Amino acid sequence: MVELTVDGQAVGAEKGKMLLPICLDAGFDIPHLCYNESVRPYGACRLCLVEVRKNGRGRMTTSCTYPVIEGIEVLTQTEKVLRARRLVIELILAMCPGDEEIQEMAREMGVEDVRFEKEEKDCILCGLCGRVCEEVVGANAIHFANKGSNREMIPPFAGEATDCIACGACVTVCPVNVIGMREESDERTIIRWKRTLKMKKCKVCGNYFAPWFQLEKFRQQAGLPTDFFDTCYSCRE
Amino acid sequence: MDVNPVETILKRYDYQDSWLVAMLQDLQTEMHYLPKEALEYMAEKLGISRTRIFRVATFYAAFSLTPKGKHRIHVCLGTACHVRGAGLIVNTLERQLKIKPGGTTSDLQFSLDTVNCLGACASGPIVVVDGEYSGEMSSLKMEKLLKPYRKGKKES
Amino acid sequence: MKRINSVEDLEREREKIRAARDPNKPCITICTGTGCHAAGCYPVAGALREALRTGGIEGEVDLRITGCHGFCERGPLVVINPQRILYQRVKPDDAPDIVSETLKKGKIIERLLYVHPLTEEKIVREDDVPFYKLQKRIIFGNNGNIDPTSIEDYLAIGGYSALAKALTSMEPQQIVEEVKKSGLRGRGGGGFHTGTKWESCRKASGDTRYVICNADEGDPGAYMDRSLLEGNPHSVLEGMIIGAFAIGSNEGYVYVRNEYPLAVENLRIALDRANDWGFFGKNILGSGFDFNVKINRGGGAFVCGESTALMASLEGQPGEPRAKHIHTVESGLYEKPTNLNNVETWANVPYIVNLGAEQYRQIGTDGSKGTKIFSLVGKVNNTGLVEVPMGITLREIVYDIGGGIIGGKRFKAIQTGGPSGGCLPESLLDLPVDFDRLTEAGSMMGSGGMIVMDENNCMVDVAKYFMNFLKEESCGKCASCREGTKRMYEVLHRITEGNGREGDIALLEDLSFVTAEASLCALGGTAPNPVLSTIRYFREEYEVHIKNKKCPAGVCKELITYRIIPNQCTICGRCQKVCPSQAIRGKIKMKKPFEILPEKCIRCGMCSEACKFDAIEIV
Known part of the structure; x- marks a missing residue:
């Protein structure tokens, strides 16, 4: 365990744990978009900036990627931090002016309008969908492509995400809700990745509960018997 | 394949x-x-x-996912070449070949690319056609340089 | 070649090589660096070989193909030894004269000599040419003396003697101390103290450590690393072996730009030969120390100059930097302690080991020791690579070595440090060049590009150029860098198009703040420098663009008009012939000066280039 202070308040934490979840758990309000505890910290959105002082020297850093050490002094609301966050949210808002979550966040930070040409994107490039797909699901169906101002989150070779198992994890983690999932009779579609898969019917309740492709993949990976997924999760016990 | x-x-x-x-x-x-x-x-x-x-x-800039033309034109846009007017050469090529940097002519004869720096700054602006370096280039000289390739006299 | 197993064997072999060479035997060296290559050095080399043969003195004269001598402006360069006669801008047709006059009769060929632009004096010896005379070429100088593909040439000038000294008479910690004491700082950009870095890596826990040579020279306008690798690859490798021994590493990588095919090739040859001789592999020189190096070609991404991005690339991943709260000297490549230095830094190591830190420290300033190689390019008369002691002033570099501005035009700015650096104005020409002074002035040392700009360069355009570069080369991970550079470009672009708004300068300052302060790596951290330094020193030029919608330098297309000066027009019709947009009105037989129609003119500059009478001006 290490001791640190956040805005003057003493906080104890496990050494090496990232600063953002520690601050959030301790009740400090730090805006963030690309952080999710189920995946490794990444530091793409740059909103969770704080000032960290140690040995008399201070600097600004993203709290989601900062492993805590003994004795640091964390400041979450300095002039500098607030100015930087406001500018970051203005940049993100200019990129995705239609995202309601971003509009809301910007308003909260006092940013009403942007001083740039508005783009018509919706994805904020936080990378959560791709990171979850890689680190948690293991399907590796989507990730970043290109670099710099051409960066985008797409399936390999664009088009349909042929490795996607339509599990919907990306839909759940997306902080701006732009991936989208649709279920119609026996089909599930992950709209953004142009992926439609047939669903399996539960032998007990008769509901379509998960895509065949996904269940088959899980079954093979885990070496489960062929009839393992004949019943849905709710009917199993 | x-x-x-x-x-x-x-x-x-x-x-x-x-x-x-x-x-x-x-x-x-x-x-x-x-x-x-x-x-x-x-x-x-x-x-x-x-x-x-x-x-x-x-x-990485070295890779292309689309086929490139038979003749590859690289215009160096390093700082030294830029201050000596390499931008005008790119404009001229865009106009003549009717493609943007990164593009390939529809007959697959020419691809136009810009590069960050070829490290031949002293002789800038530099244009490389199929691996052959030409220094102190200009829009006017470009026309002359490409002629043999257009006529198919030079094979890559 | 049989592997050399001891220092005694090495010295014996070296003596053999030296004994077989007559220092008084005439030797023609031909520079084949990229500048001379573009100027046509290979046909010259062929013609000289032929002339020696037909002249019947083939066996009496050596012909040596060397790497870059540095004076690229005057290439192809030929130096006749032992007299060190410099012939410049040599053509294949000059070869018979060089053989019959200079080599056979000892006569100087006047027309091939360098002429001092001010005194008009013809200078015979290479070392007397001001361009070379004022340099201190301790690292780069040997380029002109050796064939980079010949390890024997390198051994003949004392190569691998520093390695022998380090392996047999120094403890690893002692080498680290020596490098620390020398004051050597990283030549790649950051200027971190090399010895301190080595020490941290040496002390980091774990059995496996890596050393890396960063040869992914990404700064546009800088090519010293390329020229070192092309011209003297063994010096870099020797530095790496010494460093690896000091740090306790058995495995190294050279990450070299694929756009530098000759550097890759010469490095590969050097590595193979050094392997054959036993400078790599197991039990080097009988010391018990093992070390191997692999060459990895970069994919062409500026961000890979950032150490963590480079390491990601070496692991076969996209070059995205990661947070460095745990430094790469503790957890770098494959999460092992890794020490990364750039080409020029490694090349300094043998020199320091041979001469000792005390001697090395004599060169340079308090905070920056040794020399630095700069690529002096742009609007300067003597373009090329120059190696100068730290602390020399910009004025000495531009005027005394560089010979001033082309065409006697007015100096406007010097850009140092690549896209992470800045533009310094005339009032700072007396600034001593070292790491700290350049940073204080709002620029940086970077890897050593120095681009000279004159009155015809627009500083807003230059800032826009760098921002265009950076928005493409940012890896795109941090919103602040990806969007910040993109928006700075957007604002600069509208200013250069005449759509600048009141408050745009303040907006650029806001964007600079967020890009620098909120981004992860040094690319974002330094990206605003080109914008901030031009605002700082050339603010009025921004204001004229924004308020008066004018580009004083005559660069920004939307803000300029091409015009024919009537009384200078000779009515030759050349401009009309080359104009791609039929924007020039006039007929030769009308005997009236030609005219440019502004509404049709696309401002491509072809007419101005074609005009032989300076009759076309930009207003």
Whole structure:
């Protein structure tokens, strides 16, 4: 365990744990978009900036990627931090002016309008969908492509995400809700990745509960018997 | 797809995925671009995801996922070339070839690309056509330089 | 070649090589660096070989193909030894004269000599040419003396003697101390103290450590690393072996730009030969120390100059930097302690080991020791690579070595440090060049590009150029860098198009703040420098663009008009012939000066280039 202070308040934490979840758990309000505890910290959105002082020297850093050490002094609301966050949210808002979550966040930070040409994107490039797909699901169906101002989150070779198992994890983690999932009779579609898969019917309740492709993949990976997924999760016990 | 050239490259690096950038360099040299099928084959043989190979292939400037023209024109846009007017040369080529940097003419004769710096700053602006360097270039000289390629007199 | 197993064997072999060479035997060296290559050095080399043969003195004269001598402006360069006669801008047709006059009769060929632009004096010896005379070429100088593909040439000038000294008479810690004491700082851009870095890596826990040579020279306008690798690859390798021994590493990588095919090739040859001789592999020189190096070609991404991005690339991943709260000297490549230095830094190591830190420290300033190689390019008369002691002033570099501005035009700015650096104005020409002074002035040392700009360069355009570069080369991970550079470009672009708004300068300052302060790596951290330094020193030029919608330098297309000066027009019709947009009105037989129609003119500059009478001006 290490001791640190956040805005003057003493906080104890496990050494090496990232600063953002520690601050959030301790009740400090730090805006963030690309952080999710189920995946490794990444530091793409740059909103969770704080000032960290140690040995008399201070600097600004993203709290989601900062492993805590003994004795640091964390400041979450300095002039500098607030100015930087406001500018970051203005940049993100200019990129995705239609995202309601971003509009809301910007308003909260006092940013009403942007001083740039508005783009018509919706994805904020936080990378959560791709990171979850890689680190948690293991399907590796989507990730970043290109670099710099051409960066985008797409399936390999664009088009349909042929490795996607339509599990919907990306839909759940997306902080701006732009991936989208649709279920119609026996089909599930992950709209953004142009992926439609047939669903399996539960032998007990008769509901379509998960895509065949996904269940088959899980079954093979885990070496489960062929009839393992004949019943849905709710009917199993 | 003929897998032999891809296999040769994979063997050269002992199927080690840490050499991915090098393998893609070799593939690019061999095929003049990175065909999707070759990349998918490579990913499978290396046991890596298609997302990873696609990420790497689109991250680095050395790679192209579309076929390039028979003659490759590279205009250096390094700082030294820029201050000596390389931008005007690019404009002229865009106008003459009717393509943007990164593009290829519809008859697949020419590809136009800009490069960050070729390290021949003293002789800038530099234009490289099919590996041949020409220094102290200008819009007017460009016309002359391309003539033999247009007439098919020079083969790459 | 049989592997050399001891220092005694090495010295014996070296003596053999030296004994077989007559220092008084005439030797023609031909520079084949990229500049001379573009100027046509290979046909010259062929013609000289032929002339020696037909002249019947083939066996009496050596012909040596060397790497870059540095004076690229005057290439192809030929130097006749032992007299060190410099012939410049040599053509294949000059070869018979060089053989019959200079080599056979000892006569100087006046027309091939360098002429001092001010005194008009013809200078015979290479070392007397001001361009070379004022340099201190301790690292780069040997380029002109050796064939980079010949390890024997390198051994003949004392090569691998520093390695022998380090392996047999120094403890690893002692080498680290020596490098620390020398004051050597990283030549790649950051200027971190090399010895301190080595020490941290040496002390980091774990059995496996890596050393890396960063040869992914990404700064546009800088090519010293390329020229070192092309011209003297063994010096870099020797530095790496010494460093690896000091740090306790058995495995190294050279990450070299694929756009530098000759550097890759010469490095590969050097590595193979050094392997054969036993400078790599197991039990080097009988010391018990093992070390191997692999060459990895970069994929062409500027961000890979950032150490963590370079390491990601070496692992076969996209070059995205990661947070460095745990430094790469503790957890770098494959999460092992890794020490990364750039080409020029490694090349300094043998020199320091041979001469000792005390001697090395004599060169340079308090905070920056040794020399630095700069690529002096742009609007300067003597373009090329120059190696100068730290602390020399910009004025000495531009005027005394560089010979001033082309065409006697007015100096406007010097850009140092690549896209991470800044533009310094005339009032700072007396600034001593070292790491700290350049940073204080709002620029940086970077890898050593120095681009000279004159009155015809627009500083807003230059800032826009760098921002265009950076928005493409940012890896795109941090919103602040990806969007910040993109928006700075957007604002600069509208200013150069005449759509600048009141408050745009303040907006650029806001964007600079967020890009620098909120981004992860040094690319974002330094990206605003080109914008901030031009605002700082050339603010009025921004204001004229924004308020008066004018580009004083005559660069920004939307803000300029091409015009024919009537009384200078000779009515020759050349401009009309080359104009791609039929924007020039006039007929030769009308005997009236031609005219440019502004509404049709696309401002491509072709007419101005074609006009032989300076009759076309930009207003």
